[in-house]
Amino acid sequence: MKIKHLFLTLSFFSQCVIAQEIQTFGKGNIKGVSVNASSNSTSGIKTLLSTGYLPNAKSSSRFLSQATLGPKITDIVAIQNQGIETWLDTQLNLPYTFNLRNYVQNMHQYAVDSSLARNPAGGFTLANVFIDDWAFDAAWFQGTMVSADQLRWRTSLALSQIFVTSRISAFDDNPYAIASYYDVLNRNAFSTYRALLDSITYHPTMAVYLTYINNKATNLTKNVFPDENYAREIMQLFSIGLYELNMDGSEKKDANNKSIPTYDNEDISNLAKVFTGLGWGDRRYLGEGVKDKWSYTYRLKF
Numbered sequence: 001m002k003i004k005h006l007f008l009t010l011s012f013f014s015q016c017v018i019a020q021e022i023q024t025f026g027k028g029n030i031k032g033v034s035v036n037a038s039s040n041s042t043s044g045i046k047t048l049l050s051t052g053y054l055p056n057a058k059s060s061s062r063f064l065s066q067a068t069l070g071p072k073i074t075d076i077v078a079i080q081n082q083g084i085e086t087w088l089d090t091q092l093n094l095p096y097t098f099n100l101r102n103y104v105q106n107m108h109q110y111a112v113d114s115s116l117a118r119n120p121a122g123g124f125t126l127a128n129v130f131i132d133d134w135a136f137d138a139a140w141f142q143g144t145m146v147s148a149d150q151l152r153w154r155t156s157l158a159l160s161q162i163f164v165t166s167r168i169s170a171f172d173d174n175p176y177a178i179a180s181y182y183d184v185l186n187r188n189a190f191s192t193y194r195a196l197l198d199s200i201t202y203h204p205t206m207a208v209y210l211t212y213i214n215n216k217a218t219n220l221t222k223n224v225f226p227d228e229n230y231a232r233e234i235m236q237l238f239s240i241g242l243y244e245l246n247m248d249g250s251e252k253k254d255a256n257n258k259s260i261p262t263y264d265n266e267d268i269s270n271l272a273k274v275f276t277g278l279g280w281g282d283r284r285y286l287g288e289g290v291k292d293k294w295s296y297t298y299r300l301k302f
Contacts, residue, residue, distance in 0.1 A: 057076055060077075063087075092151070095148060096187050101183055103142060105126075108135065109126065112243050140182065165205050169209050177208075213300070215277070218273065228272040242261065280301075
């Protein structure tokens with residue numbers, strides 16, 4: 001009988017809900033609802049209020065350890081008070097204000113000024129005072145420590161592990177090359193993949209690293225063919241990968257239980273034709289070599 005009475009009560013309650021058109025409650029919508037707790041605590045209502053969905057200190061700290069490069073206690077408290085969604089909206093709307101290339105140049109100018117202070121007649125300029133990769137390291141650490149847009153810096157760090165370039169290359173000891181490239185990652189951290197790939201493709205640091213700078217079109221008479229390095233990496237590392245995938249990330253198999261390639265050599269050779277005719281932004285003709293360390297800060301041109 002008790003079970004029967006329970007079902008009758010539930011049925012009556014559901015009919016009342018339908019009859020009175022009571023809307024879903026919770027997250028602040030608690031009109032006509034009261035909560036009693038066995039502990040006589042008044043905090044039970046928080047389960048239905050929006051405050052009941054705010055993360056505690058541990059979950060806030062865990063989230064920020066993933067979304068930033070290291071939170072402060074004030075950041076953890078802010079997440080507890082405003083919630084993750086509000087924090088994300090705020091971060092996504094913050095502008096990119098810390099320019100790595102400019103910071104490197106300011107450090108370079110400081111080195112020039114210091115040299116002139118010691119020897120005014122030395123004729124020191126940005127062009128003849130040496131500065132190496134440590135300047136980029138200092139700029140990057142400064143940016144990550146003082147910038148409010150921490151989500152951007154965490155995202156660009158992840159992008160740098162996908163769209164890889166390295167100082168162990170032709171631009172070793174040129175901090176302008178890496179700083180300017182990293183500015184591109186920061187500026188496009190929240191943009192579309194199309195915009196990001198465009199900015200990366202036209203950046204000389206990537207063009208030198210993956211060897212398509214001054215890439216020439218096919219000339220069968222002279223046995224000249226476009227460099228295929230970048231075209232291959234775009235498909236293999238930057239987008240679709242080597243094999244077709246199922247929705248769960250596992251590799252698709254053909255009738256012989258072999259992985260299905262996403263592209264072949266013909267696809268690579270055809271895509272390579274797109275990345276021809278790109279030369280240094282501060283040079284007049286295709287085929288001319290790099291002018292100086294600042295050449296890496298200009299967008300490539302046809």
